[in-house]
Amino acid sequence: MKGSGTPTYKAIGKAILNLHDEIAMEVGGSADPLGFPRMKDIAETICLLVEDEELRVTALGGFIEGIAKLEEVADENPECRRGIAIGAQTLLNSMWDVAMYVASHRMESELKRMAPLFSQNEKKDVVMNFAKETARKFWAHDTHQLLRSSTMADLVYRYLVEMGLTDYLPGSHERLKEWIKSEAPGYATAGGRPRKPPKA
Known part of the structure; x- marks a missing residue:
């Protein structure tokens, strides 16, 4: 699946x-x-x-x-x-x-119900797609272009842990960065220092 x-x-x-x-x-x-x-x-x-x-x-x-x-x-x-x-x-x-x-949360419940029907790798695929969606959403809200890929990977990792999806995640947020790299906008992978937030 x-x-x-x-x-x-x-x-x-x-x-x-x-x-x-x-x-x-x-x-x-x-x-x-x-x-x-x-x-x-x-x-x-x-x-x-x-x-x-x-x-x-x-x-x-x-x-x-x-x-x-x-x-x-x-x-x-x-x-x-x-x-x-x-x-x-x-x-x-x-x-x-x-x-x-x-x-x-619905996906998590559905994964549990469907667990006997598909393998651990297939469950991971569902969670990987959800990680990409989550990163895409967070970057869409990043109007000041501050979130680099490593920071985003950490945010998404913690978010998915809060969703109860720990069992399907890689061992660290650095490894999750590979999952979401296709979603990263150009500024998130650019070299140099990250931009500072604008002053209020």
Whole structure:
């Protein structure tokens, strides 16, 4: 079984990866907030976690209505548009984090249920894909481009340990760096000293 083998990965994993890649290509290194249409895409992806179709449709309707109202207020008050967009994006980012947390716990439960059906190597493959998704998400939030690959590997390693996935991880965060290297943006692998955070 590959990383796409768990039901949760099938339901939301591909959508998360595709949306993230699209947004990364559009935004690049920009500090500008996402547009409201992209926020609707994020809301739609989050709602994929809801198994009950009626509730999923209702929840998505609420998301879309709320985003539309914020966009309307932003259009009426252009001087506040950036602040409104940043606030809306911050809320959605937090909801995205919750969705990732729920997805990881579901995957963990599914791995345990499916354990008799596949090998340790196949379980590791699922966790490796989740490690890549997690690194991709963390780097997407790294708007000041401060996280180098070693630091990211440590963050992802600790996050996956907190998720209860220790049994499927390599012996150290340095070895996990190999798992996530394909996700690293250019600045994360550049030579020289890491950048310092901007002063408040």
